[in-house]
Amino acid sequence: xxxxxxxxxxxxxxxxxxxxxxxxxxxxxxxxxxxxxxxxxxxxxxxxxxxxxxxxxxxxxxxxxxxxxxxxxxxxxxxxxxxxxxxxxxxxxxxxxxxxxxxxxxxxxxxxxxxxxxxxxxxxxxxxxxxxxxxxxxxxxxxxxxxxxxxxxxxxxxxxxxxxxxxxxxxxxxxxxxxxxxxxxxxxxxxxxxxxxxxxxxxxxxxxxxxxxxxxxxxxxxxxxxxxxxxxxxxxxxxxxxxxxxxxxxxxxxxxxxxxxxxxxxxxxxxxxxxxxxxxxxxxxxxxxxxxxxxxxxxxxxxxxx
Numbered sequence: 001x002x003x004x005x006x007x008x009x010x011x012x013x014x015x016x017x018x019x020x021x022x023x024x025x026x027x028x029x030x031x032x033x034x035x036x037x038x039x040x041x042x043x044x045x046x047x048x049x050x051x052x053x054x055x056x057x058x059x060x061x062x063x064x065x066x067x068x069x070x071x072x073x074x075x076x077x078x079x080x081x082x083x084x085x086x087x088x089x090x091x092x093x094x095x096x097x098x099x100x101x102x103x104x105x106x107x108x109x110x111x112x113x114x115x116x117x118x119x120x121x122x123x124x125x126x127x128x129x130x131x132x133x134x135x136x137x138x139x140x141x142x143x144x145x146x147x148x149x150x151x152x153x154x155x156x157x158x159x160x161x162x163x164x165x166x167x168x169x170x171x172x173x174x175x176x177x178x179x180x181x182x183x184x185x186x187x188x189x190x191x192x193x194x195x196x197x198x199x200x201x202x203x204x205x206x207x208x209x210x211x212x213x214x215x216x217x218x219x220x221x222x223x224x225x226x227x228x229x230x231x232x233x234x235x236x237x238x239x240x241x242x243x244x245x246x247x248x249x250x251x252x253x254x255x256x257x258x259x260x261x262x263x264x265x266x267x268x269x270x271x272x273x274x275x276x277x278x279x280x281x282x283x284x285x286x287x288x289x290x291x292x293x294x295x296x297x298x299x300x301x302x303x304x305x306x
Contacts (some may be wrong), residue, residue, distance in 0.1 A: 004131075005131055005134060005135065007251065008135055009134065009135060010251050011244060011247045011248045011251050012135070012139065012143060012244075012247070013143075013208070013209060013247075014209075014247035014248075014250045014251050015243040015244045015246070015247030015248075016142060016143050016146050016201075016204055016208075016243075016247075017042070017201040017202070017204040017205050017209065017221055018201070018221060018224055018225050018228060018243045018246055018247060019146045019150065019201075019239065019240060019243035020142070020145075020146050020149070020197050020198075020200045020201035020204060021038055021041075021042055021197060021198045021200075021201035021202075021221065021222060021225035022225040022226075022228040022229055022232075022239050022242075022243060023146070023149050023150055023153055023197055023236065023239060024193055024194035024195070024196065024197025024198055024201075025038055025194050025197075025198070025225055025226060025229050026153065026229050026232070026234055026236060026239060027153060027157070027166065027190050027193050027194060028190050028191055028193070028194035029170070029229055029234060029295055029298055030157060030166055030167055030170045030190070030234060030295055031166050031169050031170045031186055031187045031190035031191075031295075032169055032170035032171075032173055032187060032295050032296075032297035032298055032299075032300065032302075033078075033081070033082075033088060033187050033190065033191055033298075033299070034088050034089065034092065034298055034299035035074070035077055035088070035092050035095075035191060035194060036088075036089060036092025036093055036095075036096065036226065037073065037074075037077050037091070037092040037093070037094075037095025037096050037099065037222075038096075038194075038198050038222035038223070038225050038226055039096045039099065039100070039218055039220070039221070039222025039223055040073060040095045040096035040097070040098055040099025040100060040222070041069075041070045041073045041074060041095070041099060041194075041195050041198035041199060041202070041222070042070075042099075042198045042199070042201050042202035042205075042218045042221060042222045042225075043099045043100055043103040043202055043216070043217070043218045043222075044069040044070060044072075044073050044099045044102065044103055044199065044202065045066035045067070045069050045070045045198060045199030045200060045201065045202025045203050046066070046103070046202035046203060046205050046206040046213070046217055046218060047069075047103040047106050047107040047110075047202075047206070047213060048062075048065040048066050048068070048069035048106070048199070048202075048203075049062040049063060049065055049066030049069075049199070049202065049203030049206055049207055050062065050107070050110060050115055050203075050206035050207065050212070050213040051065070051106065051107065051110055051213070052064070052065035052066075053065075053115065053116050053207060054110055054113060054115060054116070057116060059116055059117075059118045059207055062116075062203060062207055063142075063200065063203055063207070066199040066200060066202055066203030067196045067199045067200060067203075068199070069199050069202075070195040070196050070197070070198045070199020070200070070202070071192050071195040071196050071199065072195070073095060073098075073099060073195055073198075073199075074191045074192050074194055074195020074196075074198070075188075075191075075192060075195070076095065077091055077092065077095050077191060077195075078187070078188045078191040078192065081301065082184050082187055082188055082191070082301075082302075083184070085301045085303055087301075088299050088301065089299065096222070100216060103215070104215045104216075107213045107215060110213045111213060111214070111215065112212070113212065113213065114211070114212065115206060115207060115210075115211040115212045115213070116207070116211070117207065117208065117211045118140050118141065118142065118207050118208050119140070120138050120139055120140045121137075121138070121139065121140065121141060121144070122138065123137045123138075140208050142200065142203075142204050142208060145200070147240075149197070150236050150237070150239065150240050151236075153236050154235075154236035154237060157236070165181055165186060166186060166190060167295070168181070169181065169183050169186045169187060169297075170295035170296070170297055170298065171295055171296045171297065172296060172297065173297045173300070173302045174302075177302070177304055183302045183304070184302065184304075187302075198222070198225075201221070201225070202218060205217055205218065205221075220272075220273065223276075224246055224272060224273075224276055227276045227279070227280055228242045228243060228246065230280060230283060231279050231280065231283055233283065233293040233294075234293045234294065234295065235293060242279075245275075246272060246275065246276070249271050249272050249275045250271070250272045252271065
């Protein structure tokens, strides 16, 4: 029972940064924008969150700093792609490279320093329930925030007027513009939200997952978050399931190594990425499912008629 509890707890911990980053990217893509800079925004959130927490001793300050860092990176992407109408794919890749380089520069003074952990929430009585208590009632605040964000985004997209506008902009930006909606403004706000979520996902890595700053500590999680959005066919509840699946695959390699299973460590390390490729191939094969949920204008720039 203790071993199963530990495995489930580590899976949830590994899944949370993926879910935080992916839920923001899902809204961005629903608005018709393809931001491949999630990795860059996450790593900037990680270094900013750690640095602010280390300097102030307050994790809440670190979380705010991570959100701001993610939004600044996202605003840069939004300005270049939405106002200057640059190519979204090329700009997103450049954003990732910028984030990886800039984070290394900012984080160099903090490398090797011990961080300040965000403590789990303890609910007397409930948290003491065997097995269920620590899993359900003993998580850190960001786990509950990730769950709340998933529920809120699902409600917003499919049960609110604002969500209908976002989906309309992503499905047919010309028609949305003809109806009087500002396509650029809607997309820019969606991009900022995506940046805030990616920054939070990065902060989770440096404040909860490892409690220290390591260069390139996102280790491709931003790319996995992008794949998760496609895996979920742009539906929030499937995104949560996918995050748990990918988190479980990532943890599986660690437990396999700990048990001394005779499998090359390089293969185990590559398992999350192999799973990503396999899942994307399987999902792409279901063309009806993809057509039903894929934003029609995904990745297409919008230039209003003069």
